[in-house]
Amino acid sequence: MSLLELAALLAGSMLPVQAGINGRLGRDLANPVFATFVSFALGTMALLLYVAAARQKLPSGSTITNIPWWAWTGGILGAVYVTGVVWITPKIGVAAAMILVIVGQIVTSAALDHFGAFGLTAHPMNMGRMCGIALLIGGVLMVRKF
Numbered sequence: 001m002s003l004l005e006l007a008a009l010l011a012g013s014m015l016p017v018q019a020g021i022n023g024r025l026g027r028d029l030a031n032p033v034f035a036t037f038v039s040f041a042l043g044t045m046a047l048l049l050y051v052a053a054a055r056q057k058l059p060s061g062s063t064i065t066n067i068p069w070w071a072w073t074g075g076i077l078g079a080v081y082v083t084g085v086v087w088i089t090p091k092i093g094v095a096a097a098m099i100l101v102i103v104g105q106i107v108t109s110a111a112l113d114h115f116g117a118f119g120l121t122a123h124p125m126n127m128g129r130m131c132g133i134a135l136l137i138g139g140v141l142m143v144r145k146f
Contacts, residue, residue, distance in 0.1 A: 016098045022082060023089030023097075032086040039082055070118075099143050103136050
């Protein structure tokens with residue numbers, strides 16, 4: 001297993017932990033949107049501390065102005081994702097929430113890959129990918145029904 005694959009697994013392992021923690025925060029605060037705000041505020045503070053400690057170089061103005069408008073929307077999408085997970089996890093549990101998130105990620109990822117969205121390299125849909133998606137959907141049904 002390569003270091004990149006290990007890093008991806010580690011990053012992925014953080015999602016259910018984050019879902020559980022944020023779900024509890026949302027339940028205790030009785031407000032999933034405020035819980036998401038708290039999560040993002042603390043994450044922003046942690047990143048600011050890292051940027052300051054690592055003395056990260058800021059991008060130039062010309063670099064910033066050449067970035068497409070849609071590339072700035074990732075934080076908004078992240079807020080929608082975290083709010084949804086904060087709201088859903090206490091109601092259906094971490095496992096069910098994460099497997100549904102994973103299926104949503106895989107189906108959307110396959111579509112984005114197929115069309116080479118956002119200027120990325122296209123990876124066309126094939127039978128193996130379609131079978132994998134079908135197996136994931138079967139897994140969702142098993143987790144939710146049994």
